Amino acid sequence: MIRFEHVTKRYADGTTAVDGLSFEVAEGELVTLVGPSGCGKTTTMKMVNRLIEPTEGRISVDGDDISAIDPVRLRRRIGYVIQQVGLFPHRTILENTATVPHLLGWKRGKGRERAAELLDLVGLDPSVYGDRYPEQLSGGQRQRVGVARALAADPPVLLMDEPFGAVDPVVRERLQNEFLKLQERVRKTVLFVTHDIEEAVRLGDRIAVYGQGTIEQFDSPATVLGSPATPYVADFVGADRGLKRLSVTPIEEGDLDQPPVVHLDDPLARATERLRAEGARWAVVLDGRDNLHGWIPADATAAGAGAGDTVRAHARRMEAWLPVGAPLKQAFATMLQHDAGWIAVIDEESTGRFLGVLTPARLHEALRRSIDADAQDVPRAEVAVETVESVAKTAAR
Numbered sequence: 001m002i003r004f005e006h007v008t009k010r011y012a013d014g015t016t017a018v019d020g021l022s023f024e025v026a027e028g029e030l031v032t033l034v035g036p037s038g039c040g041k042t043t044t045m046k047m048v049n050r051l052i053e054p055t056e057g058r059i060s061v062d063g064d065d066i067s068a069i070d071p072v073r074l075r076r077r078i079g080y081v082i083q084q085v086g087l088f089p090h091r092t093i094l095e096n097t098a099t100v101p102h103l104l105g106w107k108r109g110k111g112r113e114r115a116a117e118l119l120d121l122v123g124l125d126p127s128v129y130g131d132r133y134p135e136q137l138s139g140g141q142r143q144r145v146g147v148a149r150a151l152a153a154d155p156p157v158l159l160m161d162e163p164f165g166a167v168d169p170v171v172r173e174r175l176q177n178e179f180l181k182l183q184e185r186v187r188k189t190v191l192f193v194t195h196d197i198e199e200a201v202r203l204g205d206r207i208a209v210y211g212q213g214t215i216e217q218f219d220s221p222a223t224v225l226g227s228p229a230t231p232y233v234a235d236f237v238g239a240d241r242g243l244k245r246l247s248v249t250p251i252e253e254g255d256l257d258q259p260p261v262v263h264l265d266d267p268l269a270r271a272t273e274r275l276r277a278e279g280a281r282w283a284v285v286l287d288g289r290d291n292l293h294g295w296i297p298a299d300a301t302a303a304g305a306g307a308g309d310t311v312r313a314h315a316r317r318m319e320a321w322l323p324v325g326a327p328l329k330q331a332f333a334t335m336l337q338h339d340a341g342w343i344a345v346i347d348e349e350s351t352g353r354f355l356g357v358l359t360p361a362r363l364h365e366a367l368r369r370s371i372d373a374d375a376q377d378v379p380r381a382e383v384a385v386e387t388v389e390s391v392a393k394t395a396a397r
C-alpha cells in the first residue's frame, strides 16, 4: 500500500536525513517507525504526504507514484495525526473534526454527521463534547479529537507522528489501547512514528528500527525483541526486553483460573459453607447479570453476620481487575498497585462479564507461553527467559 524504493533525503545544508530507504507497508498494516531523536523518522513520514520531497527514489501509495499526484489532493487521501494536534482554537470540537469533509466540499449536515460518528468512535460523546472548544478538553481528549479528525474523510492511509507523546503515561496507555481497538475496526494502513520502543512493540504489526537514516531491522515485535538483527538494535531494544515482552503478551481466557463464584443475593451462610467445604479462602462475587462485583472472604460469617444476611452485606468491592486482552504488564502492575494476590479478568470494560482470575503463577505460565511461541521463530539461545521473580526485581529497582 505504501512503498519506498531507494528513497534518500538530503537537506539543503547537506544533512542526509534518510539514506536509500526501501520498505513496504501492506494494506491494513500498522508499521511503527522507532529510533532515537534525529534518525529520520519524521522526514520519512512527511515524504509520504509530500510535506517534504525526496532527493532521490520513489514513493508510491496504492500503486500510484505520489510525485505525480497534486499534494493537496494527496493529503486528502491521507489522514495525519501529530503530537501538537493542531486543533483550531476558535472552532468547536465538532467543527474541528469536520475540517476535512468540509474541505472536500461535503454538505455541512453530512460532514457534521460524520464528525459526530467519529467522535463517538474515539470515545467522546458528541452531545457532551461536540460544542466545546479545544481548550475545554484534557490533553488526552484533544488527542482523541486529532485521531477522529484524521479519520473523518475515511482515508485509506493514516500517518501518526508521536500522537500520544504529550500525555502522561497512564493516559498514554489508555489511548494506545483505544487506538488498537479502533484499528481492529477501521483497518487503516498506518505509519506510526515513536521514539518509545515499548509503544512501538505494543502497537506495531511490524516495527522499523531506525539507525541513522536507515532501517536496521524491519520485523514483527516478537522477532525484534527476541532476535535483534544487530548489536545496535539489541542495545536500543534494551536489556529489559523480558519486561517489554510482558507489554506485548495479552491476557488470554485460557490463562485464567476459575475460583468459586457466588452471587450478591445468595444467602451468606450457604455461600460461606460452600467455601469451607471446597477449602477456598475467598470467592468472587457477581451481580445478577454475572458481572464482576467484588469478592468475599470465606470467614465472612465470623465477622458479626446476621442470620438472614446475603452475600451483598459482606462483599468487598474489587479494584484489581482488567479486561481480557490487556497486556500482562498491566496485570502485573495492577497486582503490585493493589497489593493483590490475584486480579479479576472481565470480558470487556463495557460488558463487565466475569471470565476468571489471573494469579502470579498463571501470569508466569502466560509469559512462558509467549517466550516458547517466539522460540519457534528464533534460536532458543537468543530468547531472554524471564521469571516473575526476576521481572519483579527489575521492576522494583
Ligand SMILES: Nc1ncnc2c1ncn2[C@@H]1O[C@H](COP(=O)(O)OP(=O)(O)OP(=O)(O)O)[C@@H](O)[C@H]1O
Pocket: 011, 012, 013, 015, 016, 017, 035, 036, 037, 038, 039, 040, 041, 042, 043, 044, 195
Ligand atoms: N529542514 C531541515 N534542514 C536540515 N536538516 C534537517 C531538516 N529537518 C530535519 N533535519 C535533520 O534531519 C535529521 C532527521 O530529522 P527528523 O526530524 O526526520 O528526525 P526524527 O527521527 O523524526 O527526530 P525526532 O524524534 O527528534 O523528531 C536530523 O539530523 C535533523 O536535524
